[in-house]
Amino acid sequence: VSFVKGGVARNVAECMAKLGSKPFIISIVGTDVA
Incomplete structure (x- = not known):
């Protein structure tokens, strides 16, 4: 990582x-599609 x-x-x-x-960023890393 x-x-x-x-x-x-x-x-x-x-x-x-x-x-x-006033921007913000949301991100995620994973292997599922749900």
């Missing part, structure tokens, strides 16, 4: 924040 401070979602969230929005 590695933690990386970056990626497309983070870049979009940063740009949204610079425009005055």
